[in-house]
Amino acid sequence: MRKITKKIIATAMTATLLGTGCGVPSPSANDVNSNKAAQSSTKKDPIKLQYFTWTAGSMSAIEPMIEKFNQTNEDNITVEVVLKTGEWQTALKTAILSGQAPDVMHGVQDITEALSNKWIEPWDAYLEDDFKKKIDPYSYKVSVDGDFNTYAFVWGARTYKLAYNEDLFKEAGITELPKTWDEVYESAKKITEKGNGDYYGFGLSSSVAGSAIPFILEPIGAYEGYYKIGYDFNRNTYDFSYTKPYIELFRKMVSDGVTFPGAETLDNDGLRAQFAAGRIGMIPSVSWDCAAINDQFAATCNWSVMDWPMAIDGENKGALGLRDMANYFLSASSLNKEAAAKLVQFMLEEDYQSEMLSKSTDMSILPWALEKAKDKPESPHKQWVQYSPTEDMVQTSKVVLGVQLTGDNESTTVAQLIAVPSMDIDSSLAELSKRYNQGIYEQAKIDEEKSAASRVKIDFLGKIMSVKNFDAKKPIDPEQIEYLSADEWKALQP
Template sequence: MLKKWFSLSLSVVLAVVLTACGSNNAESSKEPATASTSSEAPSASASASASAEKKVIKYWTDDRHDQEYIKELISQFNSSNPDNIEVELTVLSENFNQSVDIAFSSNQAPDVLRLKSANTELFYKKGYLTPLDDYLTGENEGMKTKFSTGIIDNVNRFGGKLYSLPNTGLTLRLVYNKDLFEKAGITSPPVSLQEMVDAAKKITEAGKKDGIYGFALNFKNPKSAFDRSVREILSLSGHQGLGFDLKTGKFDFAPYARVIEYFKQMYDDGSILPGAETLDIDPLRAQFAAGKIGMYLSFSTEPGVYKDQFPTDINWGGAIAPSIDGTQLGTSEIVSAGTWLGINEKSENKDAAWKFMAYMYGDDIQTTYHEKGFGIAIVPSIAAKAKNPDIKGMEGFLVGKSDSLWPVSPTITPEGLNYGDAFFKYMISGGDLQKITDDLNTRYNAALTAAVAKGDVNVTALPDFDPSKLQAK
């Protein structure tokens, strides 16, 4: 099924001519960085030689859901590679992009970076990344063929050169506590936003005395919270999920504002977990694992998180998110697809970095990565042979006919508040929603016009775009 889905979805996306940088970062954040560093010990033989030929390369990532598995892979690589290469892993909890900027400005940047479709073009334009084309020749020519169907301009290829290879994508779902739903007399997950508001209120009324609330999100970073929730609701409702109108080639936050009205209603009802304004994603997960949250929206990383990071015995599952009015006019967008690892252009150990990268892109590792539930394989040869992850809750996140890739939208930085901060401010404080929406449209489109004039972005309007045609049959 996955192979059939990928072929159909990708063919639709590639047929759409929208040249702009992707905005699909599943875990983007602007919060201060807190580094958790793990340096694996070298093998006994390497320690004994203590050779000056040893090459130490650094790998930075902001992924936390898969860090234990990645540590295992790095340990295996360090102890078995014949080239005396040692990899040091650093997991940054927040503010990955800014940390990378600081590292490059101080000549302390890592050799290998975790790339996502929202930061790959930014890093490319800043000169952080080295092209991979020269490594994909000779004995590595087969790798280029293997990944060819997932190579997309302005996602992992820029100016005709390749900077990253695809691995997996993430589906987005409503994550819900089945026991709390049953306790509140709710028989099924909500299919419309009004049903979600009503369900959140019922769960809160039934459990508030025990510290249980119907809904929560990681509102410490509003944009991150909305990019894992409003985005999904909009794409299922037939709208591009980040405020961009594919038909006109301009930003239009009117559909976004419709969704925010329902979020505000949950806040006004007292259905959102108190303190959510300062809640980050991992503390939210801890509260959900403890049975204190009825539902939230997030990525297909969640089953792995509740298996390894926050083990829980609660009865939970994943379901297709609600659309605005209960009618699915579009598809659930598969995000963070197309990129994974990249090499620092200024690294003194590029060849060693490539050997580690090639190891990580091996069939066995990519297959296991999918089967462990860390991401949904989008490389056809991997998707065709990988087994469905045997992880509690994962069945609700598997790719189906309601999932697809969407055309990329431009990444724009406007003057003033971004849409996440602006809408969250309205959600908790009120105000004139129409005025807020008009202001966002004005500022984002001004930034888009300036970016197009500078040649940073090239956007083509798609007046005949039909989101229903993105569906895999």
């Protein structure tokens, strides 16, 4: 594995040579060593940094690795980890506005707001050249005032799978994992029949509060060729009609009694708790469920995960998104930006990233982390490696689509359509698409006013993102992104 080359600053010094015949005694070896030690100890002034994070579940990996950085870095840098959970956005914004912003921030509430107010600045001027080249494919870049720079990094992700109960599959005589939705239905039916009311084949959560519907629609939409659940970049429009055959399938599963009872009142936590208790054969799952099912809900069953089923017509039009996000922002008010860059390089390198991966706290997508993790102790949870990203998955962090939505969102609408068979699917989805398209237009208009009043010109503010030569099976190429005004976008609508 290639290591980052350290920059060495050589300082020229003028030495006065003293002749031995001038009555000046030569220094002893102890004096020389003491002098070297004194020079070494005073060579670097101490630097203190603050790293702000909201990821309480990752602290078992973060704390020892930050301590390792504090002990091993050659620049006398000491990092303090500031953890805020719950309403962490409010705490962070308060710190920023009071002039006490942490040097490095795991996230910000609103990137546009942070850019507009110059709370954050690019990393590019502070990172080492070799590292910039290495991390470039995983960088989050934005054009501000005409300059296209790196403001954060996309290193973590959440993957989509189906979690399944090994014991219930075995009892039902299922020897091959389902690969299609028809096979999912058949497996769920067999498990339910074998359970005879004690357990059921499939779990749905469609409660308005804490529904798991988004974690169903996101991977389904991705395989149907959509981004952000229902946006079609080829036609530059929202279109939720693709969900119809899935809604019909879930209605059938509910009416046939192969789903766990009470989906309309069951939130995502309740769904995972019932699965952990061994009462459900399969549930839609995201990689963060690994620790939740095993630890939070203390699973008593033997369980694993399988690949997400292919598109319902048997042809995947797109690739699964990683539900990734941009992290590690540099505070513009930091007094130690070069030191902050050293910390971030450490956090993005193989040792730190693989530590989080091996401890089941974060799903790194960096290839050097995946390779290094092979040399570390296995995760205490066997399912963790099964959630690992695969090469055919794509990043989605470059997608910026703001919507000023009126009425129910897609999750609530789909949940209602599943729960109420009398609702007309076609008209409901058409209305949903219409409201989303009106919402994206209205949001762009609102942002146009913000952009006009802002001192900072952000390329996407007040615009609607479009992608030339869009291919839903590949990551979006930044060079193919363009931004349309609200009216330009509206003119393209079918």
